[in-house]
Amino acid sequence: MKNIVSICVLVLTVAFTSCTKPNGEDTGVQQSTISQATIDNATDEIAGKYTEADRSLIARGVKQTAALWFPEDGNTDEFIAFCKENFLASEDERALAFKKLSRNFEIIYGHFNQMNLKLLEPLHLDMGKVGIVDQKFGAYSPGAHLQTDFYKNKIAFIVTLNFPEYALAEKNEKGSQWSRRQWAYARMGDFFTARVPSKYKINYSEIETAADMYIADYNIFAGRLQNKAGEKLFPAEMKLLSHWNIRDEIKSNYADKDNGLDKQRILYRVMKRIVDQTIPNEVVNNSTPEWNPFTNEVFVDGKKKEAAAEPNTRYQKLLDLFHAVKAMDPYYPTLDTYIKRAFDGNMEVSQQETEKLFVEFVSSPVLKEVGAIISKRLGRNLEPFDIWYDGFKTRSMLDQDKLNRATQNRFPNAEAMKEELPSILVKLGFDEEKANYLSDKISVDPARGSGHAWGASMKGAKAHLRTRIPGSGMDYKGYNIAIHEFGHNVEQTISLYDVDYYALNGVPNTAFTEALAFMFQSRDLMILDMEVDNPDKEHLNTLDKCWSLYEIMGVGIVDQRVWKWMYEHPEADAAQLKQAVIEISTTVWNDYYAPVFGQKDETLMGIYSHMIASPLYLSAYSFGQIIEFQLEEYIADKKFADEVYRTFKQGKLTPNQWMLEAVGQPLSVQPIINKTKKAIKALK
Ligand SMILES: [Zn+2]
Incomplete structure (x- = not known):
């Protein structure tokens, strides 16, 4: 599996939420002072003015607006007056406001994205020596003050009052009954949900950079x-x-x-x-x-x-990050811990549900059988590092020189890659019209690093496939990564251009775009007409996926439990945290790995660097693999291109809702367990 963080640009709509709790550490802190009585008052006033309006909707909007309303925004009377004046009672007015807000947000987010993209080009593309000016502008974020501005001019409050947020559980519960428009309204409710003072954000960014x-x-x-x-x-x-x-x-x-x-x-x-x-x-x-x-x-x-x-x-680095994010907790009325923000907020699968799903997989008895197969293939007992066993991959059977020659001939430079995009899509089953339609919206740029995919944020702009092509042409490794990134670009394009509401553009979380990127990447040899002819290929592939999921889920569980421990022991020092990580890693190993490996008390699960520099991101990799597997299973007897289009056009639903619509069941590890059982049987 490729490292998501380093090769992909994560374009996340971070669910920023806000503040009702007092922050004991800082007496000068801004916070809402709107009381429940005032909220009730404002709700009564609006309900009195518009007798036909849905009272629960009024109450929801007023409550969220109140949670984000600081004394600097006006006193109690001004708050009530604002709510009364700006609540849109008629459905037509609301629909019109939604349309206008969507248009304006697309203009703003779209152009900020273009500015970032362009300002970073000297750093990302091969444009000669990088100087101090390039670095300074590369680090500059034109959109950094957008949230602050929108609270000041009260656009944020117009949004919260009329398009209030729904918690994850509500989205999952009600979402299946919602129309696309209702989903879009609910998504707009996620735009303004926190009001974190910039000093905390700056502090976090410095600490994160130090950890990086x-x-x-x-x-x-x-x-x-x-x-x-x-x-x-x-x-x-x-x-x-x-x-x-x-x-x-x-x-x-x-x-x-x-x-x-x-x-x-x-x-x-x-x-x-x-x-x-x-x-x-x-x-x-x-x-x-x-x-x-x-x-x-x-x-x-x-x-x-x-x-x-x-x-x-x-x-100490991990602890510093913990303290930096914890300091922001009081500014999030609903997602008031970093664990909730990472799971309920960003991932949109709760931590409890995530851990349950992971434990279900890592406790599966089928893993013992896979372990036995590996042990037999190695001719020795398993050792803990065999968690990274790599021998099921069939591509290592291929002649690397032949592969390199093939890709170097076909892709001598970025222009050649650009020209080939439509034919790659046709090879994947897209019809010519769709292939051209998508390819027209993707630009290929010669990158400095190993490459990445950068999506557009407004219609009319292009997604960018960044890839490094040396003078001798693209080698197979570079090609393999480029196809992965191209998968991201296709997702980025469909989920922007073909989603019916701008508020719904994108995917539920980064794991979904990774899933499609890996689905493209795994078809790289098919695109080259150089597929491996091995009758066991599919079974070996299944075992490879199963074993790799087993490994990455373990580190995900450790990561989650370490964060829970930090919240339970906020005063801990680095030595105590180390001890906790060692104990948690050992427990996870003893519970889920020792039965397969036959060795106890192993600490290896604490090694991932993400745990230190990308807090609570590790679990996203497991979701990427689960989603990829479920999608592959579902489309095995269907047309790849049609299904990719159908599913990614859904946009940013919650992960479970997206999967239900896509494959008829929520996120599940059962398909990979079932297929592993079949593979084991077939290989015997
Ligand atoms: Zn990726």
């Missing part, structure tokens, strides 16, 4: 690592960024029949020492010392050297 930098510089020099016997096995210059490169190196060493296992064991020791922070501080991002992660000895110039352990910096 800590992770971005966490390199392990594999060439300096020793095995148990003190020998060095990795190429001298090899540098591995934790945890991604270390994990990928473990995966690739399944192919090394001589030293692979020994190397995997070294890297496994490294990971454990990062988790428990016994890693010597000196070996992090330092190519000088040699290190034996088994004995934890450090050597410089062949001489043993005393080296202090990393001082729990890893957990």
Whole structure:
């Protein structure tokens, strides 16, 4: 699985919500002072003025407006007067206001997006040396003050009063009965739901950047690592960024029949020492010392050297993030913890429901059978790092040189890729008209990095496929990523241009766009007419997906439980948090992995870097895989292109509602469990 954070631009409508609770830490804090009596008063006044209007709707709008109304916006009388003047009682007036708001938001969000896109081009595209001006403008966000402005000019209050928000549970409960228009109104209700003072946002952004930098510089020099016997096995210059490169190196060493296992064991020791922070501080991002992660000895110039352990910096970073988001809690009337904002808000699946779904999968007895198959294929008992077993993939059977030649010939540069977009879509089953229609709305840009997909936010603008093509043409690896990004672009285009209401544009959460990106990516060889001819391919593919979901769900559960622990122990220090992460990782392992691996008390599940720098994002990967699997299962006997169009045209419903409409059932792990059972049977 590709790293979502690094290769994709996450265009999220973050559900910002607001404040009724006093914030004990800061007496100068702005907060709503509108009492329940005033809310009732305003509701009565409006209901008296418009006797035919739905009182519950009035009350909902007034309540949300009150929660966001600060003393600077006016006194109690002014609040009541505002509500009375601006409540739109007739359905026609409301519909007209909705249309105008939608048009204006599209203009504003669309152009802010264009400005960001353009200002970042010198950083993202190969436009020569990056200078200080490029960096300053790249860091500038033209839309940063939009929310503040809209509270000041009270547009936000017109929205909250007439298009109030619905909680996740309400959306899931009532959503199946709602018309598209009602859904769109409810989505507009998510536009203004919090009013977090900018000092907290700035503080968070600084702390997040510091965590990012800590992770971005966490390199392990594999060439300096020793095995148990003190020998060095990795190429001298090899540098591995934790945890991604270390994990990928473990995966690739399944192919090394001589030293692979020994190397995997070294890297496994490294990971454990990062988790428990016994890693010597000196070996992090330092190519000088040699290190034996088994004995934890450090050597410089062949001489043993005393080296202090990393001082729990890893957990201090996580703790800093926790305090930064917790400080914002009082400004969210409904989503008043970061856990709720990440799950009910961004993901739109509650944390409880998420954990239940994950536990259902990781406790499935079928995993024991998959583990046994892996053990048999490896010819040894499983070791904990086999959670990254990579041997079910059929593409490794292909001749890499042949693949590289094929993609280099077909895609010598970005223009060639652009020209090929319609034929790629036709190959995927889109008719020519649709293929051209979509391709016209996607631009291909030569990127500096490995690439990403950047969607438009208004009709008339294009989505951008950013890909890196060296002078020798696009190699297979680059092509494989480009097809993934193209999948994002197709989603971005359908869910903007073909969704009936602007307020509903997009997907329920990032996992949905990832699902389509992976569906495209998995068809990359079919597009090249170079599919692997292996009768077991589909079964092996299923086992691969099952095992990969097993791994990523475990780290997702750890991440969730660590956040719950932090909320239960807000005074904890870094050492206590470390202890908690170790205990939680061990418990998750003992409950769901030990039965498969036959080994207890493993801490490996605490290694993911996302846990430190992208708080509570990890679970999105599991959702991406679940959704991809459910969609693939559903469309297996249908036309891929038609179903992609039908499902992604739904726009931003809740995940469960979207899935119900798409495949006839809510998010579920049963399809992958069932298919794994079939694959095991077939391979026997
Ligand atoms: Zn992606």
